[in-house]
Amino acid sequence: MPPAMTAVLVIGGGIIGCAAALALTAKGLQITVIERGPLDPVGRGPQGSSAAAGILGAQLEALHGDNPLSRLCLSSRDRYPAWIAAITAQSGLDVEMRPAGVARVATDTASLRALEHAAAWQAIAGYRVEHLDAAGVHAIEPALADHVVGAVRFADDHRIDPPALMAAVRLAAARAGVTFRSPATVTRVVVRGDRAAGVLLDDGTVIPADAVVIAAGSWSSLIGETSLAPGAVQPARGQIIELHVGAPVVRGVIEAADCYLSPRDDGRLLVGSTVELVGFREGATVSGVRDLLTAALRLVPALHDARLNRAWAGFRPKTHDDMPLIGTVGIEGLVIATGHFRNGVLLAPITGEIVAALLTGGEPPVDIAPFAPRRSAPSRA
Ligand SMILES: Cc1cc2nc3c(=O)[nH]c(=O)nc-3n(C[C@H](O)[C@H](O)[C@H](O)COP(=O)(O)OP(=O)(O)OC[C@H]3O[C@@H](n4cnc5c(N)ncnc54)[C@H](O)[C@@H]3O)c2cc1C
Known part of the structure; x- marks a missing residue:
């Protein structure tokens, strides 16, 4: 990543996009979240994140065994109290974490x-x-x-209240300097050479950037030039x-x-x-x-x-194995953070931290090899 990198576009204003935006802005980067839907003030938009039940069930999820996803869930739960304390302090909103x-x-x-x-x-x-x-x-x-x-x-x-969390996390991000551009729909990532150089919107607008984060939830593999296989999410x-x-x-x-x-x-x-x-x-x-x-x-x-x-x-x-896709895909400046299935609310803090590490040359806090985005390419046989 070149040292001059400052402008990052995060595609998707759900819990994962907002968590990534918060973590990146804390590193001093200039962040714009591009969201297709309306961002209503109480966070009750049509997105997956506000629809969630808000169970932060790391040990419940870990009933499936001691595996990388269980460990990721437990690591994210560890981070939750401090993450929520920061969001509450910045936004002044209660998110009913109990x-x-x-x-x-x-x-x-x-x-x-x-x-x-x-x-x-x-x-x-x-x-x-x-x-x-x-x-x-x-x-x-x-x-x-x-x-x-x-x-x-x-x-x-x-447990937590997802609509309240969405309202708080967006307000906290905005107060921390994140710009929200909504409604705006990304058609594809603009790739120049081997680098992400911005995105193309459906109205033909090109928004240039130094890096792009794909956090578009269930719609992530519908966006062009992400290197994700069709149907990966x-x-x-x-x-x-x-x-x-x-x-x-x-x-x-x-x-x-x-x-x-x-x-x-x-x-x-x-x-x-x-x-x-x-x-x-x-x-x-x-x-x-x-x-x-x-x-x-x-x-x-x-x-x-x-x-x-x-x-x-x-x-x-x-995703095909119910594990998230978090990591890089061989295009400089392009990071994938999606596929969180039934644990996106729980996994938001650690995902934000991983994305920030990947875009600032830091070491991710956990081994992200099991979540490599391109492992999910379906067999062509
Ligand atoms: C019924 C239900 C219950 C759940 N319960 C829990 C729970 O108890 N605990 C838990 O941890 N998780 C739970 N989940 C899972 C959790 O909600 C998801 O994993 C999480 O919302 C994923 O967040 P996201 O930000 O990746 O996706 P989303 O919240 O879907 O956000 C993606 C955003 O990207 C936008 N977007 C898409 N395409 C484009 C584009 N081309 N251009 C611009 N913007 C775009 C969308 O409009 C959307 O706002 C539940 C989910 C459901 C449906």
Whole structure:
């Protein structure tokens, strides 16, 4: 990277683009975020990030095993308190980050044993894992149905409110000097020789720059000249239902096999979520809402009287192996930061830090080889 590099374009104003912008501006670079959609002041735009449930479930995710993604999630969770403190100080906005814990419940003994087995490596590695039998889990969450036989509980996993986070992170970035250009749609990266030299917008405008970060979520591999294979990132639709329960029904986040519940301080309760490979078809569906409500009622029968507020759907950026694409692609000044699938909110702080390291000649805080963007090129055989 030449020392004269100052102007960076970040494509996408979701949580990953904003996290990258914040980290880059802290290094003294001049950042413009280009966002296709409107950036409304409360962060409730149509983007994936505001649609999320806001579970910072690093240990929940790590039930899939001790692998590079689990370690990335845990490293990002470590960074969250300081990251949020800085964003809150800069923006003056509360993002409702609560260390309420996450309980993964089971409804039969074999499933409970399997969960305990899956979490065993975490306890050995020094992370807090609570094993709860039926009495233990009902003592913490009395509203759970009788057929819940136990849980593994991660007291150090958190929850956050994504729309509030988006509003705060954008305000913090703007106050730190980041420029937002919206609505503006990038068609392709402009590459001169072997360098990224800017982007082309759909109205024909060329915006020159010294570097470009692709953080366009599910739409990332639709942008030209990124070196990503077509289809490297696919949308995975997720539906969420928002209930109003008045007095809190559950204390912390609860995840079961077929739904999760994530409470809010003001008496709302989010019920999520589907994972559907239906392209970019927008909106919640009758069957999605029915399935989630059925699962939620089975899990917490007291929800029968809850008020139904609304339902929505967003797109998770999915890759072929469900791991993010973070790194360089052989074009000088071009960095990819996308494909965070179901953990983009959780992974925002560490992704921002990695992007900043890559564009300032620093050492990324973790080994990013497993997340190499071009590993996802589909076989042409
Ligand atoms: C229902 C649901 C629940 C979820 N729950 C959680 C959770 O509990 N915890 C968690 O960590 N994660 C969760 N996620 C996942 C998380 O929301 C995503 O991983 C994250 O939002 C990805 O962020 P992003 O910034 O990469 O993408 P996005 O938020 O999708 O942002 C990409 C942005 O790029 C813009 N863009 C696209 N193309 C262009 C272009 N050509 N030019 C300009 N701009 C462009 C888009 O308009 C968009 O604003 C959930 C997702 C869903 C859908």
